[in-house]
Amino acid sequence: MATGRTHRPATRSRGIPEATVARLPLYLRALTALSERSVPTVSSEELAAAAGVNSAKLRKDFSYLGSYGTRGVGYDVEYLVYQISRELGLTQDWPVVIVGIGNLGAALANYGGFASRGFRVAALIDADPAMAGKPVAGIPVQHTDELEQIIRDNGVSIGVIATPAGAAQQVCDRLVAAGVTSILNFAPTVLTVPDGVDVRKVDLSIELQILAFHEQRKAGEETGQTGPGSTPPAPPARSAGVAAERKGPDGDVPAVMPA
Amino acid sequence: MATGRTHRPATRSRGIPEATVARLPLYLRALTALSERSVPTVSSEELAAAAGVNSAKLRKDFSYLGSYGTRGVGYDVEYLVYQISRELGLTQDWPVVIVGIGNLGAALANYGGFASRGFRVAALIDADPAMAGKPVAGIPVQHTDELEQIIRDNGVSIGVIATPAGAAQQVCDRLVAAGVTSILNFAPTVLTVPDGVDVRKVDLSIELQILAFHEQRKAGEETGQTGPGSTPPAPPARSAGVAAERKGPDGDVPAVMPA
């Protein structure tokens, strides 16, 4: 076994299945919209439609939280908003730091949905000394040297990494050492963290590749073809032992096929 | 049944499980890194470690693609890069449009990982006439009026929505009507699309809420408490019929608990 865990152990936290937890924010958003329109109660059918899931799933999900509905009537919107908020831990506020204030980090800092819902941007941190003091989204950027201090002074337990891939693991290690136990990673790298630290990743490039897979399938269905017949698949070296005849001195991969 | 599907039908596409498809980009990234270091072969154990999964899972995943390894040796890096790229449809290039060039849209346009791996930003589109013509990441922003024209002229089948939530469904409808069949949605809304259109969403706020849930659980374990005892849970109105006594005239929800 290696130095640290890479994946959280799918911890069926407190009896609530992970898949359910991942949907609670969706329900909460739909409920908040209903609440703003002063809708008093909602049925599982209506709420499920608003959240984009089916109603049986929604009822099962809510059953893990307790019996918060009324048979023959539906769910009290306000009450459910409160219960889900509480379950998600949104009745307290969570100071977060964003590390890496490039294009993406700045966009995140400016993102409204961040500030709402109990999350507060406690600090913006960047390695570039030239950025120090410059305000982004009204918050002055601080230098990476201050990272540990900032984490401790603000009691930060959630960190957002928006650095280049090369810096992400190092930043992650420092965040964890300073006491952060939840990390949202936007850098395209696999982070290794100790047990007890949660990592979630958001990866644009991965999402696009998944879409491309399905897109290709759709196209292939129409024409009966699997893909465009470009270079034929180079067969793996068949001679025993050394299998690396094909790799040229430049070591460059045609992974992306420029054309 | 409503006007359109909200969820793709979990289509176990071409025999490859969805969960496996979602990990292929991860393997590809790890393999590309190995390839750049001119590593000729890799074992399932090593590659799994680099991708942050366990080796049994990786072998099972690869078994869906075919038998591309050599027992006693491992996998040929170059060959596997090619096979996965092809499976994901990355041997062709995919023109994408980004709609909504605010902070986030601009960050996405500037994101390097976008341009690599077969994705090409074909156009940037924004509703603000003042932005039209202004170059972002070297690409001039075009007005929403041109959307249909752009999609068709460039044969775009993948669209990225980075607009405010309120505009997202409308933009989505126009993209779909113009021929887009895969959408990556950054707006915090549930999109409704017809059958045959894939939607993937990236939602910062949801990810943070999931982290908060686990974070709260960790805190609760230490102290034996479930949460901070703020306002006691308002009981659901017990009288039959009208259940909305508590909602004030401003209709604002205490979902977020300012303190």
Place this chain on the structure above:
DNA sequence: GTTTGTGAACAGTTTCACAGCT
């Protein structure tokens, strides 16, 4: 001896369908 590929066991998730409460 090493490492893949895979059937079989296990675990988690979704859907069904209906009993039970209002």
Place this chain on the structure above:
DNA sequence: AGCTGTGAAACTGTTCACAAAC
């Protein structure tokens, strides 16, 4: 009559463990 809450069934995904290939 209407809608929730939930066992049971069906399905999907993961892990185990070992035979087969090198």
